[in-house]
Amino acid sequence: xxxxxxxxxxxxxxFFLFLESTILTLSPAVRExxxxxxxxxxxxxxxFVWLGLILIANRVIARRLPERDPYxxxxxxxxxxxxxxxxxxxxxxxxxxxxxxxxxxILVFCLALYLPKNLNYLKNYKYLLLFGGLxxxxxxxxxxxxxxxxxxxxxxGCCGFYFQPSEPxxxxxxxxxxxYLADKINIRLxxxxxxxxxxxxxxxxxxxxxxxRDLGTASIFISLFTIILFLATGKRRILFGxxxxxxxxLFAGYFFIDIIQVRVHAWINxxxxxxxxxxxxxxxxxxxxxxxxLGRGIGIGSPLLVPVAISDFIxxxxxxxxxxxxxxxxxxxxxxxxxxxxxxxxxxxxxxxRFLAAGIVTYLGIQSLLIIGGNLRLLPLTGVxxxxxxxxxxxxxxxxxxxxxxxxxxxxxxxxxALLPDPKPFSILAGILAAGIAVCxxxxxxxxxxxxxxxxxxxxxxxxxxxxRFVERGKILDKNNNPINITEGESGxxxxxxxxxxxxxxxxxxxxxxxxxxxxATLDEYLRGLQGNPSSLIWWDYTxxxxxxxxxxxxLSIDLPLQTRADELLGNTAGAIVLMNAQTGEILAxxxxxxxxxxxxxxxxxxxxxxxxxxxxxRATQGLYPIGDLLSPLLMAKFGNLxxxxxxxxxxxxxxxxxxxxxxxxxxxxxxxxxSITSMRVSPLQTSIxxxxxxNHxxxxxxxxxxxxxxxxxxxxVLSPDEKPGEMLPSEASNETAQxxxxxxxxxxxxxxxxRDGKTTITWMIAGTVPDWSGTPLILVSALEENNVxxxxxIREAILDLAMNE
Amino acid sequence: xxxxIVLALRLVTTFALYGxxxxxxxxxxxxxxxxxxxxxxRRVPGISLTVRNGTASPxxxxxxxxxxxxxxxxxxxxxxxxxxxxxxxxQLTYHHGQWWLxxxxxxxxxxxxxxxxxxxxxxxxGDEFVCGSTKISIALSPNVMIEPTQRLDxxxxx
Numbered sequence: 001x002x003x004x005x006x007x008x009x010x011x012x013x014x015f016f017l018f019l020e021s022t023i024l025t026l027s028p029a030v031r032e033x034x035x036x037x038x039x040x041x042x043x044x045x046x047x048f049v050w051l052g053l054i055l056i057a058n059r060v061i062a063r064r065l066p067e068r069d070p071y072x073x074x075x076x077x078x079x080x081x082x083x084x085x086x087x088x089x090x091x092x093x094x095x096x097x098x099x100x101x102x103x104x105x106i107l108v109f110c111l112a113l114y115l116p117k118n119l120n121y122l123k124n125y126k127y128l129l130l131f132g133g134l135x136x137x138x139x140x141x142x143x144x145x146x147x148x149x150x151x152x153x154x155x156x157g158c159c160g161f162y163f164q165p166s167e168p169x170x171x172x173x174x175x176x177x178x179x180y181l182a183d184k185i186n187i188r189l190x191x192x193x194x195x196x197x198x199x200x201x202x203x204x205x206x207x208x209x210x211x212x213r214d215l216g217t218a219s220i221f222i223s224l225f226t227i228i229l230f231l232a233t234g235k236r237r238i239l240f241g242x243x244x245x246x247x248x249x250l251f252a253g254y255f256f257i258d259i260i261q262v263r264v265h266a267w268i269n270x271x272x273x274x275x276x277x278x279x280x281x282x283x284x285x286x287x288x289x290x291x292x293x294l295g296r297g298i299g300i301g302s303p304l305l306v307p308v309a310i311s312d313f314i315x316x317x318x319x320x321x322x323x324x325x326x327x328x329x330x331x332x333x334x335x336x337x338x339x340x341x342x343x344x345x346x347x348x349x350x351x352x353x354r355f356l357a358a359g360i361v362t363y364l365g366i367q368s369l370l371i372i373g374g375n376l377r378l379l380p381l382t383g384v385x386x387x388x389x390x391x392x393x394x395x396x397x398x399x400x401x402x403x404x405x406x407x408x409x410x411x412x413x414x415x416x417x418a419l420l421p422d423p424k425p426f427s428i429l430a431g432i433l434a435a436g437i438a439v440c441x442x443x444x445x446x447x448x449x450x451x452x453x454x455x456x457x458x459x460x461x462x463x464x465x466x467x468x469r470f471v472e473r474g475k476i477l478d479k480n481n482n483p484i485n486i487t488e489g490e491s492g493x494x495x496x497x498x499x500x501x502x503x504x505x506x507x508x509x510x511x512x513x514x515x516x517x518x519x520x521a522t523l524d525e526y527l528r529g530l531q532g533n534p535s536s537l538i539w540w541d542y543t544x545x546x547x548x549x550x551x552x553x554x555x556l557s558i559d560l561p562l563q564t565r566a567d568e569l570l571g572n573t574a575g576a577i578v579l580m581n582a583q584t585g586e587i588l589a590x591x592x593x594x595x596x597x598x599x600x601x602x603x604x605x606x607x608x609x610x611x612x613x614x615x616x617x618x619r620a621t622q623g624l625y626p627i628g629d630l631l632s633p634l635l636m637a638k639f640g641n642l643x644x645x646x647x648x649x650x651x652x653x654x655x656x657x658x659x660x661x662x663x664x665x666x667x668x669x670x671x672x673x674x675x676s677i678t679s680m681r682v683s684p685l686q687t688s689i690x691x692x693x694x695x696n697h698x699x700x701x702x703x704x705x706x707x708x709x710x711x712x713x714x715x716x717x718v719l720s721p722d723e724k725p726g727e728m729l730p731s732e733a734s735n736e737t738a739q740x741x742x743x744x745x746x747x748x749x750x751x752x753x754x755x756r757d758g759k760t761t762i763t764w765m766i767a768g769t770v771p772d773w774s775g776t777p778l779i780l781v782s783a784l785e786e787n788n789v790x791x792x793x794x795i796r797e798a799i800l801d802l803a804m805n806e
Numbered sequence: 807x808x809x810x811i812v813l814a815l816r817l818v819t820t821f822a823l824y825g826x827x828x829x830x831x832x833x834x835x836x837x838x839x840x841x842x843x844x845x846x847x848r849r850v851p852g853i854s855l856t857v858r859n860g861t862a863s864p865x866x867x868x869x870x871x872x873x874x875x876x877x878x879x880x881x882x883x884x885x886x887x888x889x890x891x892x893x894x895x896x897q898l899t900y901h902h903g904q905w906w907l908x909x910x911x912x913x914x915x916x917x918x919x920x921x922x923x924x925x926x927x928x929x930x931x932g933d934e935f936v937c938g939s940t941k942i943s944i945a946l947s948p949n950v951m952i953e954p955t956q957r958l959d960x961x962x963x964x
Contacts, residue, residue: 005833008829008833009826009829009830009833012822012825012826012829013826015822015825016819016822016823016825016826019815019818019819019822020819022815023812023815023816023819026808026811026812026815027812029808029812030808030809030812033808033809034808035807035808070833071830071833071834074826074830075830078826294816294820295816297812297813297815297816300812322820325820326820326823329820329823329824329826329827332827333826333827336827336830543813544809544810544812544813545809
């Protein structure tokens with residue numbers, strides 16, 4: 001009966017892992033969306049070694065322990081296999097090592113099954129075992145290393161294999177404490193002397209671990225000591241005392257031990273420093289969020305973004321690729337082991353076996369909850385492993401030895417349990433562990449479902465730029481559908497190419513290191529396919545591939561011939577040019593110099609962003625310059641020959657929108673909060689909107705640069721501005737003013753002005769078509785960061801002649 | 807295409823994981839059910855007790871239950887109106903294939919075959935024990951036996 005149950009469960013486990021391995025093999029095809037890829041095969045070694053070992057162990061268990069609990073071993077086998085395949089997926093080198101460690105662990109497990117079944121040797125040699133463990137752990141003080149080459153030196157290593165003695169030390173402490181306490185028949189808290197040996201031994205171990213900075217293991221030790229003592233005495237005040245002690249220890253550690261301070265800060269406020277101390281926890285939460293409900297599928301997510309995903313953060317890695325539904329299964333498996341373990345403890349035939357089983361359940365439960373809670377930001381991070389699942393030979397071996405002890409205790413030939421004077425401590429322990437599992441499920445749902453949409457949109461979520469390599473981004477096109485920014489390459493190596501680099505301050509860039517700027521940033525939702533596509537398509541692509549659907553092309557109002565001319569004219573002069581349709585507000589050309597080449601961002605990004613000439617700034621929309629008497633045509637149109645007072649002028653400027661942010665979906669200068677006539681500064685864009693009223697019969701246009709987006713269902717869809725243009729002035733007054741400023745022999749009016757800005761002089765020029773011009777009404781503004789009226793006139797004639805003759 | 811196939815595989819994988827868990831839960835449920843049936847099917851060999859109290863005529867009682875409580879309380883299985891018997895004086899229980907006699911901390915103690923009872927003790931046909939001034943003799947009827955555990959297990963497994 002037991003054998004049958006165990007074999008059937010193992011069959012399910014093998015089926016599950018077979019499917020996981022198959023998905024992992026196919027995963028490159030999904031990522032690159034083609035069948036022509038290099039399939040992943042190496043992890044099948046891990047799968048078949050696992051299968052063989054499990055079959056052998058199943059045989060040995062059936063022969064040696066006919067009456068053992070049949071659920072424990074299949075659950076542990078599934079967890080260890082799941083961990084093994086996940087480690088292969090994350091890092092093949094570590095996968096191979098873990099396969100060796102699993103073989104060692106299961107062979108030791110099988111050999112241990114041939115030891116006497118009464119476990120008296122554990123009881124008799126408890127001091128020897130514990131002090132042996134302590135001694136080996138103490139050796140790490142002298143000979144300790146860290147396989148990573150930095151960090152706490154907790155390992156003893158030789159020939160490429162490392163062993164962490166503090167892992168088995170936990171099990172040895174459980175054995176010692178339970179063996180000692182089981183011998184003392186009636187323990188009362190008042191009988192202090194009885195407890196002194198356990199206190200001494202536990203403190204010794206703690207001291208060792210605190211010196212070693214192995215604080216995760218130290219907190220497990222305190223929990224183990226407390227709970228085992230609680231089980232033996234049944235006094236609840238021990239639990240409260242331990243909570244108080246842990247709080248005080250945390251408080252003291254916070255002030256004296258740097259790593260605790262860092263961890264606590266990262267825990268309480270991770271969003272303050274997401275790139276520094278809280279990097280691990282933020283990335284772990286992002287991985288859980290990216291998993292969502294179904295998970296991305298093994299091999300299709302990006303769990304390697306989380307540091308040490310193979311050991312400390314393996315729960316986050318599994319959550320990303322198996323989703324909420326998978327982690328609930330994982331937690332249920334852990335609960336199956338813990339729950340069955342507690343039943344084994346209750347049914348045990350003597351006190352030692354009962355305490356030992358309960359102690360092992362405590363050890364497995366506390367350690368699992370500590371690290372899963374750390375991954376989910378329920379608890380501060382502690383660098384402990386997830387039993388059976390995480391990478392690590394010492395952890396795996398210890399977990400299997402713990403399993404061995406539980407199985408031996410469960411093998412009851414005489415089913416007469418020992419007397420249980422007070423069942424309460426056991427039900428309280430079961431309650432604590434069940435509540436811990438439940439809280440972990442809730443926290444995973446919180447990050448994976450409730451908070452996921454917000455989290456995944458964070459700019460420090462590297463999955464966005466990874467998706468950019470696999471999904472084609474939409475093109476940015478000019479007015480006549482000529483490409484400006486396009487994506488080249490094949491799935492897996494897509495790269496943004498900027499065909500017209502001079503437009504860089506306006507169209508910006510999208511880069512895995514430097515993020516996004518300009519129109520690439522403000523139009524990102526369309527270019528990335530998250531807006532404009534039907535939501536069912538977005539959902540389907542995200543479910544299948546974990547990426548957005550192919551991006552949509554966006555058409556700008558920029559007219560490339562005019563743009564080229566404007567860039568040529570500006571040349572090496574710092575400044576900006578804006579050419580706008582005075583009626584519709586469509587921006588036909590927008591130049592900002594000096595500019596930069598976004599194609600070279602990878603190599604020169606740092607130099608570009610730190611350059612004194614600030615090429616990243618879009619001078620046309622973000623550059624604020626002092627104004628001089630540039631706006632006198634506008635004053636004349638409003639007030640005629642009257643002399644307005646300052647407050648009237650400011651009110652007028654305010655209605656012209658000179659102090660607020662123009663509604664254009666790209667970065668613009670912030671609004672001016674306390675404007676004054678003498679110190680006011682405006683951007684060329686703001687000036688062009690205000691001045692447009694002279695060429696547009698007294699009406700202000702709404703500026704536009706992104707005209708339309710090419711959606712799969714409806715073709716080109718116009719992106720209309722939110723605002724309606726407003727009538728500012730009677731058209732007679734504005735037309736009269738335009739006539740007053742008309743350029744001799746030309747169909748346009750113009751005004752120039754020089755303004756001092758510290759040591760430099762700003763040359764302003766505004767020009768516009770006359771009101772009765774039959775073609776497109778145009779407004780042109782240039783601001784040069786030098787005293788150069790000649791160039792300003794040249795710009796005016798060249799651009800307006802070209803634009804008006806089109 | 808690859809995405810849809812792998813999505814189907816992912817769903818089957820989830821099914822396998824929950825298949826494991828569901829199967830484990832089903833087996834656990836069946837274990838509880840079997841345990842219940844097992845205990846319900848357990849047959850207790852009948853026991854006959856002859857109660858002699860002073861000069862009154864002896865009373866013969868038959869039982870087929872696993873727990874028999876003797877005491878002065880009228881709710882006991884064998885109520886004895888005798889002031890030397892405690893309210894709940896002693897109990898007879900059947901477990902581990904034996905009938906056991908246990909004193910329930912009575913004032914005057916229970917004496918089995920002229921030896922004061924200090925721990926649960928196995929009894930057999932012909933034994934005699936004394937509660938206060940009441941003498942009870944035991945006769946077991948071995949023809950009614952419980953069904954063996956092993957056979958029931960195997961039957962339910964098929």
